[in-house]
Amino acid sequence: MALIELQEVVKRFDERPVLAGVNLQVDEGDIKVVMGPSGCGKSTLLRCINRLIEPTSGSIRFRGQEITGPDVDLQALRQGIGFVFQQFALYRHLSVLDNVTLALRKLRGCKRAQAEARALHELDRLGLSAQRDQFPAQISGGQKQRVALARALAMDPAVVFFDEPTSALDPLMSREVASLINTLRRDKVTVLCVTHDLALAQEIAERVVFLDQGVVRAEDSIARLSRHDDDARIRDFFRREGPAS
């Protein structure tokens, strides 16, 4: 079933169209990867879907419901979408455990003990139990990202968004992101990931969506996109460091 469905989504900033009619579908259980050059609108796309940004026109359905109108319950929408931001967006003055329990307590109204039990379950599954009382400044980039993911998963979202999950990490840590996302696949978590990292895309998705000049230009395997006969922009993007064959 389609969990997210975008039809002809347009977003203009000062008349300049960044998204110029995007069509995209994310099904339940998908690990959907959207790639495209820097500035092509990947972050804008994610932010339109959770309404951090107002799309200019077009339709966005989430769990079958239109979410672009004025009467949308934004809090409910955002609770359905776990967002792992590029810079992780952890609270520096809160411990790892408190970063994960905060939304459970404030938004879900969970009691402390209940929130902590839920948080510890997620921290444990992501291998972070030992870091529960540390502060963001005391842990590595890869661990910060896993805390951000634990925080998202604790809210039991219908989908997790990743915005450039490898861009703030060193190359070694970047490789762990692929296995982390593949763990989510095993647990049937739906993921929408935007990235320009070909190595990551290759490890987590058989097919990728290519977003360029405001529209979805192709959806195919990276190998086929890198051999694209008709469109040099597609070919060149996927050949940068793409597969040898």
Ligand SMILES: Nc1ncnc2c1ncn2[C@@H]1O[C@H](COP(=O)(O)OP(=O)(O)O)[C@@H](O)[C@H]1O
């Ligand atoms: N709030 C904003 N106001 C004006 N322009 C913006 C805003 N957010 C993004 N843009 C512009 O929209 C384009 C797409 O940005 P973005 O979605 O961040 O691209 P990507 O994530 O693919 O690198 C860029 O040219 C950027 O400068």
Ligand SMILES: [Mg+2]
């Ligand atoms: Mg971006």
